[in-house]
Every structure is written in C-alpha cells, then in structure tokens.
Amino acid sequence: MxxxxxxxxxxxxxxxxxxxxxxxxxxxxxxxxxxxxxxxxxxxxxxxxxxxxxxxxxxxxxxxxxxxxxxxxxxxxxxxxxxxxxxxxxxxxxxMESESVAFNVTMQSSPLGKRTSERLAQILDRIGLADRPEEAASHLSxxxxxxLAIARAIYKxxxxxxxxxxxxxxxxxxxxxxxxxxxxxxxxxxxxxxxxxxxxxxxxxxxxxxxxxxxxxx
Ligand SMILES: Nc1ncnc2c1ncn2[C@@H]1O[C@H](COP(=O)(O)OP(=O)(O)OP(=O)(O)O)[C@@H](O)[C@H]1O
Ligand SMILES: [Mg+2]
CATH class of the missing domain: 3.40.50.300 (P-loop containing nucleotide triphosphate hydrolases)
Structure with a gap:
C-alpha cells in the first residue's frame, strides 16, 4: 500500500x-x-x-x-x-465482461512475469477463483x-x-x-x-x- x-x-x-x-x-x-x-x-x-x-x-x-x-x-x-x-x-x-479473470485483476495481457503470476495466483486463491484465471469474466456469478472487483483492488x-x-x-x-x-x-x-x-x-x-x-x- x-x-x-x-x-x-x-x-x-x-x-x-x-x-x-x-x-x-x-x-x-x-x-x-x-x-x-x-x-x-x-x-x-x-x-x-x-x-x-x-x-x-x-x-x-x-x-x-x-x-x-x-x-x-x-x-x-x-x-x-x-x-x-x-x-x-x-x-x-x-x-470487463469479455476479458479474462486474470486480465480483470492485473489489467495486463499475458504473458505475465513470474512475480506477477505468483501474486495473481495468491489473490485468486484468496477470492476463491484460483482455478479460473483464463475464464471470461462474463461466466462468473x-x-x-x-x-473479482475486490481482487483488482488488492492487486493494485x-x-x-x-x-x-x-x-x-x-x-x-x-x-x-x-x-x-x-x-x-x-x-x-x-x-x-x-x-x-x-x-x-x-x-x-x-x-x-x-x-x-x-x-x-x-
Ligand atoms: N444523475 C442524477 N440525476 C438526477 N438525480 C440523481 C442523480 N443521481 C442521483 N440522483 C438522485 O439523488 C438522490 C440520492 O441518490 P443516491 O443514489 O445517492 O441514493 P442512495 O442512498 O445511494 O440510494 P440506494 O440505497 O437506493 O442506493 C436520489 O433521489 C436520486 O434520484
Ligand atoms: Mg446507492
């Protein structure tokens, strides 16, 4: 912070x-x-x-x-x-509905660096979306x-x-x-x-x- x-x-x-x-x-x-x-x-x-x-x-x-x-x-x-x-x-x-879960958190397109990937994985785990980074956000409930919106704030x-x-x-x-x-x-x-x-x-x-x-x- x-x-x-x-x-x-x-x-x-x-x-x-x-x-x-x-x-x-x-x-x-x-x-x-x-x-x-x-x-x-x-x-x-x-x-x-x-x-x-x-x-x-x-x-x-x-x-x-x-x-x-x-x-x-x-x-x-x-x-x-x-x-x-x-x-x-x-x-x-x-x-952003048509973008992936990962993009919505990081606002970066792949490929992500090692540290970013690790941090992303940690945050997705925290919000219960660990196994869905590549999924389109439109699929989410x-x-x-x-x-996911909170994950973006954590990432930031x-x-x-x-x-x-x-x-x-x-x-x-x-x-x-x-x-x-x-x-x-x-x-x-x-x-x-x-x-x-x-x-x-x-x-x-x-x-x-x-x-x-x-x-x-x-
Ligand atoms: N852009 C706008 N144009 C006209 N009136 C507006 C606009 N934005 C808000 N208002 C009016 O301002 C008042 C307050 O709206 P606001 O959305 O801040 O209330 P709220 O407390 O968040 O309500 P809720 O609990 O329903 O979300 C309402 O009467 C609303 O109609
Ligand atoms: Mg309101």
Missing part, C-alpha cells in the same frame, strides 16, 4: 437538475478504518461516495485529501488519484464478480477503496467473504469507504456516517 490517505468532505452539497440530492455532508474517512455511509434508499449514499472518490463535482463545500483541498482540482490530478491510490467496487462491479495495493453496496444481492456465505476481504484492507492500513444498508456490513465498519445527521460517529 502507498501513502495513507485521509479523505473528507466538509459541508458538501450536491444539486442535480435544480434538486438538492445531498445537503451539507461532513464526513472524515481515515486510514486503517472502514467507514459506513448509511441511510435510507435515495438519501444520497452513492452520491456522497462518488463525491469522496472525486467522481462527481460538488455544488457547495469542500473535499480534502490528507488535509489538502482538492474540490476544484483538475482532471489530471483526479486521474492521478484514481490511477495511483484509489480502487472502486461500484454497483456494476466495473468488470454476481458474487464472483463482486470478489490501493490506499483507498470505495465500495457501493458491496454485500447487496449476495448470500450469507458470500456476504461474509466480502466483509472479511474488506476488513483486511482496513487492517492493512487502507481507507475503506462503503455505502451500505446491510446490518452485517454496518456492524463490521469502525465508523458510521448517517446521511443527514452531521459528522460520522465511531
């Missing part, structure tokens, strides 16, 4: 098409911590997650990374953040795709991982697996930010930010 990353919003509001979809949200996501963004459907969890991940411009307020304001940073700086530090496990998983050694409803639509066993994988990120110093309404996932988080209720609480 690279530089530890603290990401926060200060009084962030988002207005889309004249409608307020996020109002004055302040949340601080710290390294080695898993922060849950919680609230009813439509409250703005995904929107706030996207603001924190610099995927969505804010209408008001500030976004800070390690204390430095990045609210108005240009596209080059945002791309650097995404490339060097962040990993996203969003609701559609971000999987929803739960397997979810874990991302300092920040943004996950949107990581356990929705998974059965109890897969839910546990995904929660354990995400907990490992935080244990290793990573900043994990999760939008979720799953009680088991919420329970596993160190910090909870209820949308519309002021700052995050432990």
């Amino acid at each position: 690279g530089t530890p990353m603290q990401i926060e919003t200060q009084g962030v509001s988002v207005v889309i098409g004249g409608r307020s979809v996020l109002n004055n949200e302040s949340v601080r996501c710290t390294p080695a911590t898993m922060t849950a963004l919680v609230g009813p459907s439509g409250s703005g969890k995904t929107t706030l997650l996207h603001c924190l991940g610099l995927l969505l411009p804010v209408s008001q307020g500030q976004i800070l990374i390690n204390g430095k304001e990045v609210t108005k940073c240009g596209s080059a700086a945002r791309r650097r953040f995404w490339r060097d530090h962040a990993a996203f496990v969003l609701q559609d998983y971000g999987i 929803g739960g397997e795709k979810q874990r 050694r991302a300092a920040v991982v943004f996950v949107d409803e990581p356990t929705a639509s998974l059965d109890a066993i897969n839910r546990r697996k995904v929660i354990d994988l995400l907990t490992d990120f935080a244990t290793n110093g990573c900043t994990v930010v999760a939008s979720t309404h799953d009680p088991e996932m919420i329970e596993a988080c160190d910090k909870h930010h209820e949308i519309g209720s002021g700052p995050a609480v432990a």
Whole structure:
C-alpha cells in the first residue's frame, strides 16, 4: 500500500437538475478504518461516495485529501488519484465482461512475469477463483464478480477503496467473504469507504456516517 490517505468532505452539497440530492455532508474517512455511509434508499449514499472518490463535482463545500483541498482540482490530478491510490467496487462491479479473470485483476495481457503470476495466483486463491484465471469474466456469478472487483483492488495495493453496496444481492456465505476481504484492507492500513444498508456490513465498519445527521460517529 502507498501513502495513507485521509479523505473528507466538509459541508458538501450536491444539486442535480435544480434538486438538492445531498445537503451539507461532513464526513472524515481515515486510514486503517472502514467507514459506513448509511441511510435510507435515495438519501444520497452513492452520491456522497462518488463525491469522496472525486467522481462527481460538488455544488457547495469542500473535499480534502490528507488535509489538502482538492474540490476544484483538475482532471489530471483526479486521474492521478484514481490511477495511483484509489480502487472502486461500484454497483456494476466495473468488470470487463469479455476479458479474462486474470486480465480483470492485473489489467495486463499475458504473458505475465513470474512475480506477477505468483501474486495473481495468491489473490485468486484468496477470492476463491484460483482455478479460473483464463475464464471470461462474463461466466462468473454476481458474487464472483463482486470478489473479482475486490481482487483488482488488492492487486493494485490501493490506499483507498470505495465500495457501493458491496454485500447487496449476495448470500450469507458470500456476504461474509466480502466483509472479511474488506476488513483486511482496513487492517492493512487502507481507507475503506462503503455505502451500505446491510446490518452485517454496518456492524463490521469502525465508523458510521448517517446521511443527514452531521459528522460520522465511531
Ligand atoms: N444523475 C442524477 N440525476 C438526477 N438525480 C440523481 C442523480 N443521481 C442521483 N440522483 C438522485 O439523488 C438522490 C440520492 O441518490 P443516491 O443514489 O445517492 O441514493 P442512495 O442512498 O445511494 O440510494 P440506494 O440505497 O437506493 O442506493 C436520489 O433521489 C436520486 O434520484
Ligand atoms: Mg446507492
């Protein structure tokens, strides 16, 4: 993992098409911590997650990374953040369906070097896809795709991982697996930010930010 990353919003509001979809949200996501963004459907969890991940411009307020304001940073700086530090496990998983499992993790075409191959094998073993590196990602189930997206974040050694409803639509066993994988990120110093309404996932988080209720609480 690279530089530890603290990401926060200060009084962030988002207005889309004249409608307020996020109002004055302040949340601080710290390294080695898993922060849950919680609230009813439509409250703005995904929107706030996207603001924190610099995927969505804010209408008001500030976004800070390690204390430095990045609210108005240009596209080059945002791309650097995404490339060097962040990993996203969003609701559609971000999987390239026609590519292999191995490509989806490493983003490299074969042949892979010895060290990369070993690392890939280790990660695939960890997510339960050890015997399927060459298989097309389109063959995978929803739960397997979810874990594949997490494998990409592990491979990348991302300092920040943004996950949107990581356990929705998974059965109890897969839910546990995904929660354990995400907990490992935080244990290793990573900043994990999760939008979720799953009680088991919420329970596993160190910090909870209820949308519309002021700052995050432990
Ligand atoms: N691009 C958009 N255009 C218009 N409205 C939007 C857009 N994105 C989000 N919204 C609105 O903003 C509100 C918050 O949406 P968001 O997806 O953040 O909610 P959520 O808390 O993640 O909900 P869920 O639990 O259902 O995923 C919703 O009312 C939604 O309709
Ligand atoms: Mg959502």
